[in-house]
Amino acid sequence: MKQRLLSMPVVLPLLSFVAILIIWELAARVFAIPSYILPAPTRILQGFSAVSAERWLEHVWATLRIALSGFGFAIVLSLPIAVGLAKSRLLSRALYPLLVVIQSVPVVAVAPIIIVVLGTGDAARIVITFMIAFFPLVVSMTTGLMATPPELIELSRSLRAPAYRQITQIRLPYAVPYIFSGLKISITLAVIGAVVSEFVAAQVGIGYFIQFSTSMFKLPQAWAGLVLLVALSLILFQAVSLAQRLLFPWSLPKERR
Amino acid sequence: MIQRTDAIRFNGVGQTFATDSGPLTALESVDLSIERHQFVAVLGPSGCGKSTLLRLAAGLLSPTSGETLIHGVAVDGPHDDIGMVFQQATLLPWATVLDNVTFPAKHKNGRVFRVERERARQVIEAVGLKGFEAQLPAQLSGGMQQRVGIARALFLNPDILLMDEPFSALDALTRDAMGLELLKLWQASPKTVLFITHSIPEAVLLADRVIVMSARPGHVIADRVVPLDRPRDETSLRSPEVQELAAELRQLLMPTLIGGERS
Ligand SMILES: Nc1ncnc2c1ncn2[C@@H]1O[C@H](COP(=O)(O)OP(=O)(O)OP(=O)(O)O)[C@@H](O)[C@H]1O
Ligand SMILES: [Mg+2]
Numbered sequence: 290m291k292q293r294l295l296s297m298p299v300v301l302p303l304l305s306f307v308a309i310l311i312i313w314e315l316a317a318r319v320f321a322i323p324s325y326i327l328p329a330p331t332r333i334l335q336g337f338s339a340v341s342a343e344r345w346l347e348h349v350w351a352t353l354r355i356a357l358s359g360f361g362f363a364i365v366l367s368l369p370i371a372v373g374l375a376k377s378r379l380l381s382r383a384l385y386p387l388l389v390v391i392q393s394v395p396v397v398a399v400a401p402i403i404i405v406v407l408g409t410g411d412a413a414r415i416v417i418t419f420m421i422a423f424f425p426l427v428v429s430m431t432t433g434l435m436a437t438p439p440e441l442i443e444l445s446r447s448l449r450a451p452a453y454r455q456i457t458q459i460r461l462p463y464a465v466p467y468i469f470s471g472l473k474i475s476i477t478l479a480v481i482g483a484v485v486s487e488f489v490a491a492q493v494g495i496g497y498f499i500q501f502s503t504s505m506f507k508l509p510q511a512w513a514g515l516v517l518l519v520a521l522s523l524i525l526f527q528a529v530s531l532a533q534r535l536l537f538p539w540s541l542p543k544e545r546r
Numbered sequence: 547m548i549q550r551t552d553a554i555r556f557n558g559v560g561q562t563f564a565t566d567s568g569p570l571t572a573l574e575s576v577d578l579s580i581e582r583h584q585f586v587a588v589l590g591p592s593g594c595g596k597s598t599l600l601r602l603a604a605g606l607l608s609p610t611s612g613e614t615l616i617h618g619v620a621v622d623g624p625h626d627d628i629g630m631v632f633q634q635a636t637l638l639p640w641a642t643v644l645d646n647v648t649f650p651a652k653h654k655n656g657r658v659f660r661v662e663r664e665r666a667r668q669v670i671e672a673v674g675l676k677g678f679e680a681q682l683p684a685q686l687s688g689g690m691q692q693r694v695g696i697a698r699a700l701f702l703n704p705d706i707l708l709m710d711e712p713f714s715a716l717d718a719l720t721r722d723a724m725g726l727e728l729l730k731l732w733q734a735s736p737k738t739v740l741f742i743t744h745s746i747p748e749a750v751l752l753a754d755r756v757i758v759m760s761a762r763p764g765h766v767i768a769d770r771v772v773p774l775d776r777p778r779d780e781t782s783l784r785s786p787e788v789q790e791l792a793a794e795l796r797q798l799l800m801p802t803l804i805g806g807e808r809s
Contacts, residue, residue, distance in 0.1 A: 444630060445653060446624045448624075465640075
């Protein structure tokens with residue numbers, strides 16, 4: 290019985306998590322750590338009551354909206370670019386270095402510039418999020434599109450099928466596992482992007498709330514915001530995983546079906 | 547009228563590839579003709595251009611010199627008078643056995659008609675996979691996956707089968723069984739078969755003729771008829787003439803293998 294319980298996948302991580310919380314709580318009390326340095330878990334819990342539930346929801350929704358919009362644009366734009374990169378050597382030689390340069394630009398540093406150019410509205414925040422979420426998606430899609438077994442491409446050529454069907458019926462489905470590993474990285478990066486954009490310019494959103502709370506030295510509520518952010522990130526990541534499991538079960542490694 | 551044109555004919559075919567380290571001559575003046583419905587096995591060291599030969603026959607490559615004729619007509623591009631079977635089954639992992647077999651129709655025409663689906667079911671039954679139509683490739687063994695690969699190649703009922711080491715990824719027992727099953731399929735519905743293998747016993751057991759190729763640049767160095775009646779079974783290889791042929795083929799291949807090591 291004890292064996293069975295311990296072998297369940299969630300039990301061990303949960304136990305260690307609870308243990309850390311308890312140690313943290315005890316340490317915070319025993320050493321009387323001031324809450325602006327490291328608030329105890331119970332203090333963070335109290336931090337949630339600093340603002341009303343509706344206000345929390347507003348913050349979460351604002352961040353979620355920006356993250357999902359940036360993520361959406363990243364998907365929509367990376368698909369044609371990846372197809373182009375995979376199909377044309379010329380295009381990949383022309384574009385790839387450019388993409389690497391864009392990727393190497395620290396988005397946190399460009400964010401203020403983008404805000405000045407695009408204003409403090411959603412557009413700027415979505416662009417910032419997009420810039421962070423876009424690159425891993427293009428790379429994984431391109432890799433996936435090129436990972437098709439050459440024999441299938443030969444089969445396709447010998448059938449003299451229209452070129453687009455080689456993409457839709459062979460290359461794209463073959464890329465699905467790659468695309469999903471890209472999507473999983475990209476969705477968590479999108480949350481980071483949204484928060485970064487809110488640090489720079491926003492009146493609402495979890496990023497804005499954390500920034501605002503720390504500037505007032507209200508650390509417990511800043512931590513509460515952080516907890517929400519982690520939860521949001523995890524839920525989005527799991528949603529992408531779930532989508533893969535439901536829509537493309539064959540694309541998962543055997544033991545995880 | 548008796549048709550005298552060969553199913554496949556290579557006329558002085560040469561193939562040179564441009565590579566990063568300069569031109570690479572894979573094939574040099576290959577002359578080979580294969581009669582309709584003949585089963586021909588090709589042996590040769592690794593890298594001597596056997597797969598290249600199949601790609602030429604399929605029209606996926608155009609030769610740098612000479613020409614390839616299929617049923618008397620010069621090949622000038624991909625054509626689907628052929629079915630291809632590869633070393634790995636290379637099935638679509640997301641598609642069922644039935645959908646994998648009908649894939650050529652779906653890919654070519656964008657849809658699969660009911661008669662085509664019926665035809666696929668027959669071919670699936672012929673390769674011994676009746677009842678597995680709805681399974682995904684990952685649920686099948688390697689041998690069964692290769693059967694699906696063969697069914698996919700037979701589905702459009704081509705006159706010519708190009709098989710590139712189709713059984714070499716299988717374990718020895720499965721491999722022998724699959725060879726004999728292929729013979730049954732071939733006898734039930736005759737086809738011209740160009741069959742590449744590294745196994746002398748396999749070549750001798752299956753083929754009417756065995757071709758031996760030299761190390762790169764590849765050309766035909768021997769062309770032997772297998773002195774065996776049909777139908778054949780696992781005991782066929784015991785006949786002394788066949789043992790003799792196998793020994794001769796081994797003799798012919800050895801120097802090419804040593805030459806192959808050098809490159
Ligand atoms: N598209 C290509 N571009 C450049 N070189 C090629 C190309 N295709 C084949 N080659 C080269 O031509 C030679 C013959 O290749 P091929 O695949 O036909 O050999 P093979 O006899 O089938 O070998 P194996 O037994 O290992 O399958 C090899 O050296 C290979 O590297
Ligand atoms: Mg080969």
